[in-house]
Amino acid sequence: MRYDFGSDNTAGMAPDALNGLIAANSGFARAYGADEITARAADQIRQRLDADAEVRFVFSGTAANAIAVSMLAQPYEAVLTHHAAHICTDETGAPGFFGHGVGLIGLPGYSGKIDAVALRAALDEPVVGHRQPAAALSVTQATEYGAVYSEEELRHLIEPARQAGLGVHMDGARLANAATAGFDLKDIPRLGVDVLVFGGAKAGANCAEALVIFNKSLTRRIDNRLKQAGQTASKARFLAGPMLGLLESNAWETGAAHANLMAQRLADGIEERSAFVLAHPVESNAVFVRMPDEAHQRLNALGWACYQFDDGSVRFVCSWATTEGAVDELLEAIASLN
Amino acid sequence: MRYDFGSDNTAGMAPDALNGLIAANSGFARAYGADEITARAADQIRQRLDADAEVRFVFSGTAANAIAVSMLAQPYEAVLTHHAAHICTDETGAPGFFGHGVGLIGLPGYSGKIDAVALRAALDEPVVGHRQPAAALSVTQATEYGAVYSEEELRHLIEPARQAGLGVHMDGARLANAATAGFDLKDIPRLGVDVLVFGGAKAGANCAEALVIFNKSLTRRIDNRLKQAGQTASKARFLAGPMLGLLESNAWETGAAHANLMAQRLADGIEERSAFVLAHPVESNAVFVRMPDEAHQRLNALGWACYQFDDGSVRFVCSWATTEGAVDELLEAIASLN
Amino acid sequence: MRYDFGSDNTAGMAPDALNGLIAANSGFARAYGADEITARAADQIRQRLDADAEVRFVFSGTAANAIAVSMLAQPYEAVLTHHAAHICTDETGAPGFFGHGVGLIGLPGYSGKIDAVALRAALDEPVVGHRQPAAALSVTQATEYGAVYSEEELRHLIEPARQAGLGVHMDGARLANAATAGFDLKDIPRLGVDVLVFGGAKAGANCAEALVIFNKSLTRRIDNRLKQAGQTASKARFLAGPMLGLLESNAWETGAAHANLMAQRLADGIEERSAFVLAHPVESNAVFVRMPDEAHQRLNALGWACYQFDDGSVRFVCSWATTEGAVDELLEAIASLN
Amino acid sequence: MRYDFGSDNTAGMAPDALNGLIAANSGFARAYGADEITARAADQIRQRLDADAEVRFVFSGTAANAIAVSMLAQPYEAVLTHHAAHICTDETGAPGFFGHGVGLIGLPGYSGKIDAVALRAALDEPVVGHRQPAAALSVTQATEYGAVYSEEELRHLIEPARQAGLGVHMDGARLANAATAGFDLKDIPRLGVDVLVFGGAKAGANCAEALVIFNKSLTRRIDNRLKQAGQTASKARFLAGPMLGLLESNAWETGAAHANLMAQRLADGIEERSAFVLAHPVESNAVFVRMPDEAHQRLNALGWACYQFDDGSVRFVCSWATTEGAVDELLEAIASLN
Structure with missing residues (x-):
């Protein structure tokens, strides 16, 4: 069986990622992310986003998304997202596990893009005690069906969500594909995204995604949160190294x-x-x-x-x-x- | 600052691990652990343990231990372990997070080894509704203080625990060090351990540990469990490759x-x-x-x-x-x- | 505003329930459910069901249902139920909270009854690692829309579910209304229900429901489970007393x-x-x-x-x-x- | 066996509590706590505390304490309390269940009172990623060993805790006994307690405790939180009625x-x-x-x-x-x- 087109996870590391990993391997380094490779890779990400965000490298997109969601919504609240979003369909209920029962409300829309009218209707739902009211919006860029939101489309989702007091998560497992399709990464903080998952694996890294937290009120004790969730790398340079290789080389x-x-x-x-x-x-x-x-x-x-x-x-x-x-x-x- | 002795996580990948990773990188491979590298690395581990165990590769020891504990104890139960065990002192409460409130009961003992008399006293505690009764024993080999249990010492802990109906977890983050100090790995299944964490990172791999499940009744839907917990590698060969390199080369x-x-x-x-x-x-x-x-x-x-x-x-x-x-x-x- | 028809929770305790409570109030009694009133009320329920079930009284239907679900499905599994079931629409995600992320899969069907064809399609879904596979079926008798399943209708749901290895929960918040509409309570154990929530509040008790566990393999450490979940009554006779009053008087x-x-x-x-x-x-x-x-x-x-x-x-x-x-x-x- | 002295839960409802319940039972009333009895009972509590607090009635002290703790500490944080406190020893790990792994750190002290020097040492612990840092202090008034804190003693615990940024929970299961022993209830908000559990059951009510939230930042979506946790009474007047009876009659x-x-x-x-x-x-x-x-x-x-x-x-x-x-x-x- 040939796996060339089965998934973008069936390819290995890109040469620059592998070189980044090999380069990161030399000598001793501080454990748990306090090393220089990790710092440089985080800088590369901040530069692309033009934002002073907190950056952490984690092992899996599932964990990254679920932890992001748990930052934005309490167990008795829900996240509005597309019904075909990865967090809804392909993560075995990880948001509910990391978020202790947090709800997901699937919205319709073409090609994985949330329909703005459906979102507004969801935002207009009254808060009642016996339902999980929405606390966050999750968008995927590019979407599960390969579509790329324009800045305007995202604005028409994020603005009303923020006005309604919701936090905003962006699943960027394929953010590199969206970026090279014309989406400006600097729009992410400008639009008011609180937490971004900046994709590594599908872009040619090993299993590594970056959790990028723009909203500093969410970073309190982030290292304790990640450690408890099993997402702190003891040898963090092996998460950051391949990313650094990809990013420094473009x-x-x-x-x-x-x-x-x-x-x-x-x-x-x-x-x-x-x-x-x-x-x-x-x-x-x-x-x-x-x-x-x-x-x-x-x-x-x-x-x-x-x-x-x-x-x-x-x-x-x-x-x-x-x-x-x-x-x-x-x-x-x-x-x-x- | 020199990190040569700060931790066994400050060293990089050993040459054979890096070679294993590079070898694993060629071409396309099935995602999520269905690849050949993963299968071969699992075989290597089974051979060392002389047991037909289920093997999965995960990203962190914290997650591996916490997931193991959640297999053996319900949220309203507790795990008996040494008070200085890694799961008690260095994992930010991960067992409680993955185990939804599961309790840890710290027992005394020299150099990180659980005192057999203290264990028996804990096993003799009556089950009452308002406490978390013990459901599992967790031992660490080698211990947090660098001691290595003999087979006999382990037997004097595991036998009474099993007779009392407890499951048994072994944290083997430094199992390689115990093995080369004379501990026979084949004793692990013989003693009745249910779940072993077979250490990779401290032995020269990247961030990779193997969850080895001897008790087949615990493997039901293990892949769903790991996926939900954010511990399924999309590009699993990058977890298994370095392990395979280390194991095939000894x-x-x-x-x-x-x-x-x-x-x-x-x-x-x-x-x-x-x-x-x-x-x-x-x-x-x-x-x-x-x-x-x-x-x-x-x-x-x-x-x-x-x-x-x-x-x-x-x-x-x-x-x-x-x-x-x-x-x-x-x-x-x-x-x-x- | 008149609340006569707003809900069946707007009525008070029925006279026999109140008398049962007053009768239960005299003297001192063992705490935490070890009292005689609790034993007698449990007997009344067992007689009606003609089954040697384990019975516990809890405070709320939401908790009773959620705990039942957490007995039957692991966090990485899901429960098949009607999309309009109370556990889906009116319990603020309690199953996910008590079940640590357990999923709910809503099925269609007229008047709150699960469509048997839709159920079979759901049961035929292959188990894949990235979804929560079904582990339980939850039926509501009478349904949220006031319909009452016949024994045959339930059999056509429960039999295939059990054959597929699923556990079965029945939400009987309005079981009394179903029973007096002709449904034979003795069919509940005969059909293979594992856990029943036997409704009290809507039947004229105070806030009290009985958790009835037919499947003895689920009762291990049930008192620890309930205590941890905040559903153990210190003065248990005040949950059992009104139920006893209702049941002894019919x-x-x-x-x-x-x-x-x-x-x-x-x-x-x-x-x-x-x-x-x-x-x-x-x-x-x-x-x-x-x-x-x-x-x-x-x-x-x-x-x-x-x-x-x-x-x-x-x-x-x-x-x-x-x-x-x-x-x-x-x-x-x-x-x-x- | 005579249960006169086994626990203060072995007594029934006091006459005024029973009268309160009977009075609450007449006619139809709004469900889920929107009734007049509930409002009046909350007023009685606010008057005693001289504070504009949010008040909710829940079914059990275990749940009340655990929910309070989950308001003040995240899963990756811990609560400082006396090692013999009810939340440590008698609630089957409920704080970890409701708080998704939140840690408890038991401090020493005579007769159930936390030693102020031990507290300061705990507050001085540096925050490190691999431990659960303290986020809350929990005190019990009267203590598990029947002692009553003076205002000054509490101040010497609560002040440094608040200066260190911790939230404060008071378990008042026996608050009535402390109050009549000379403790001024109005000191509770003055001292800076964030959440109080105001005891009912041991004071002669049925199973009912009041969750009193002084810190308004913690009340967001409190009704969703309680509903999800199975602690919302459909017939809330049966929780509030006995409390009202006790409070109006003194x-x-x-x-x-x-x-x-x-x-x-x-x-x-x-x-x-x-x-x-x-x-x-x-x-x-x-x-x-x-x-x-x-x-x-x-x-x-x-x-x-x-x-x-x-x-x-x-x-x-x-x-x-x-x-x-x-x-x-x-x-x-x-x-x-x-």
Whole structure:
């Protein structure tokens, strides 16, 4: 089975990430994140966001998102998000585990973007004792369906949420893909996001995401919080090193740009060479294709790992490691299904 | 500041671990632990333990221990352990967080070993509704104070615990050091341990520990449990790769043996060249020294990072990376304090 | 404002409940449920169910349901239930709080009854690591919309659930109303329910529900569990006394029969004297009426407290205390809205 | 077995409490605490404390204390309290359950009073990531060993705690006994207590305690918090009614004064007529007696329920319902043991 398009987690570390890790490995260093590599990687992130944020490196996006949510909502409160968001569908209830029962309220919207009218309706719900009232908004950039919010679209979600007193979390597992698709990272603090998960793994790092806290009132005893949650790296330089390698070399961006380009190549090919229809606009590194079950199974039988999503379409994801050759081979296979 | 002896987490990855990681990085691989590297590393561990255990790789010892505890004790129950155990003193209450309020009952004993008489007294406590009755025993091998339990000592703890219906967890963050000090790993399943944390980080890996579950009744939906707890690696080969490198090369053992030897060299030197007294027998890779505060501070001022422990002694830890030269330099510094 | 129909919690204790409480008050008694009143009330419940179940009295239905759910599903698992079930819509996420993140999966079905086809589809979902797989089924008898399951209907839900390895919880907040509508309580253990919440408050007790555990494997350290959850009554006779009064006198049944009769009278009157349509069959003690917002508001303005439900209809609930006179006055008011 | 002295929970409701409950039972009332009885009972409490506090009635002291603690400390923080405090020894880890892992740090001190020097040492501990730093102080008035803090003693605990940024919880399960022993309730807000548990059950109510929140920043969404925690009474008037009865009649005070007097009579008798020594000063309603195990067992065999405490002494507790005759009979029995 070939895993080239199964997920952007099936690629390894990008060369600059590996070099960053190797460079970080020399000598002794302070444990638990007090080392120089960690400090430099945090600086790289702050520069990209143009903000004096608190930055911590953690092991998994699931934990990063769940901890972010637990900072913004109490157990008796809820988070408004898209019903297809990763925190809703793919994290085994981690927000409820880290947040001790915190609720998730799934909102509708095309291609993983929250519908602004649905959000306003949710914000207008009266607070009653027997429900979990909303305390936070969670947006995903790029979305689970590969769409990229414009600054204006995000503003129309975040502004009313903030006016209603909600905190704002951004899941940026694929933030690099959004950034290279034209989204300005500096808009994140400008829009009033409180906590950002700045993606590493899908951008070519090992398992590493950065928790970026803009709202300083949320950072109190953050190190105790992370340690208790099992997300403090004793050898923190191995989380920060690959990130630093990607960021100093701009491979964080160039890898994502390549991934987006490959997704576009794949989408164009499917439209040209097959009868299948794209389920969502291709704005970042994923291509969703409406495909009969039988066609999907034949593709799997041909050796291509790919998965059906909640909306019934089949997802193909590109990464820094996707080659033009692989795209073309896959296109050949898809064309053969007709 | 020199971090050579501050902790066994201040060393980087051992060469074989780094090679294992680099080897694991090539090509595409299934995500979430379904890859071949992960399978091979698990096999290595099973061979060492001579047991058909379920093995999962997680990111941190804190999480590994806390998840193990949550498998063995309900929130309204408690875990019997040494009062100086890592789960009691150094994990920011992680067992209570992952275990939703599970209690810890600290027992006394020399050098981090649980006193068998104290354990029996705790096991004899009647179950009453208004207390958390014991449901598990947690032992640490090697202990926080560098001691190594003999098989017989462990048997005198584990047997009565099991007869009382308790589950058994072993924190093996420094299991490699215990093993090379003479402890037979195959005794772990023979003694009836239910869940073992098989240490990686302190043995020269990156941040990676293996959760080894001997008791198959505890493995139900283990992957859901780990995913929810933020301990599922998307790119699992980067957890398993360094472990595989260490295990296939036996660097897991040889590194620990070196660390133990360096600790012995340090201990011998302190006894010979200083007036300070060792606080605990040196059986693995750590040396605890009774030292006035002023001497400790002077040592820090001389550039040596080292920390005071709960029993008031100052700890020096050796790792695979500790050099004879560093030991001798440190001894010079300690001798100069007299 | 008149609260006669706002909820079945707006009525006080029924006379037999109050007498039971007064009788329980004399003299000294063992604390924490070890008293004779508690034992006798538990016996009354066991007789009605014809089962050797473990019985505990707790303070609130929310806690009773949430604790039941936490017995049947782990934090990384989920409970299948109707999307309009009380545990989904009216308990502020208590299952997630007591169950540490346990998930709820809402299924469709008319009038609060789970659709058997939808249940089977949910049971057929493959277990994947990144979702919370189902571990329990929760049914409500009578349902939130006043419907009463037949034995056969329940069997068609519970049998496949049990075959799939799920535990079964029944929320019986209005079990008395179901029983007097013809549901045989002895079917509950026969059908394989593991944990039942046997309703007291809505049946005329004070705030008291009984947790009835048929599955003895779930009772281990139940008293520790309840104490930790804040649901152990120090003066337990004040929970059991009113229940005992209701049960020994059969007022538990006769009060519910009266409530059902009053609901029928109200439903008949609405159909005869108004243009409003009933939203659900009236099988127990509640009447749901499709009514324009304006009509609902005028009814409130006329002094009748009543609430709009999730399906948009307006609910009127009868209790042991509802008088024919009140029904007729309300009908007068409703008729005047036309 | 006679339960006159086993606990102050073995007595029933005092006559004024029962009358309050009966009075509260008439007619229909708004559910969930929006009724008039609840409002009046809250007013009575506010008057006694001379403070504009938020008041909620809950079912159990365990829940009340645990919820209070969860308001003041995050899961990765800890609460400083006396090692023999009820939250440490008798609530089955409820603070950790409601507080999701929050830690308890037990401090020493005579007769259940926290030693001020030990508190200062704990407050001076540096915050490190791998421990749960203190976020709250919990004091018990009267203490588990029947002692009553003076205003000055409390001030010497609360002032440094507040200066260190900690919140303050007071467990007032026996506040009535402390009040009638001379403690001025109005000192509670003056001293800076954030959350008080105002005891009902031991003062002659049914199972009801009031959560009194002076610090308004803690009241946000308090009703959602309590509902989720299973501590919202649907028929709230049955919690508030007995409290109102006790408070309007001053039986809350007179009952406690009687209990204290009976304890004094018992203590005097023991000193006069037996060779046993009192273990603690008798300042409220409990008498702790140093007594050989054999004597304790003979007393039990003579039909008197009484329990050994953590300090090894045997406890006798008086309540509003303790009669002079019962005290004298018990004294006779104790004298006979010599």
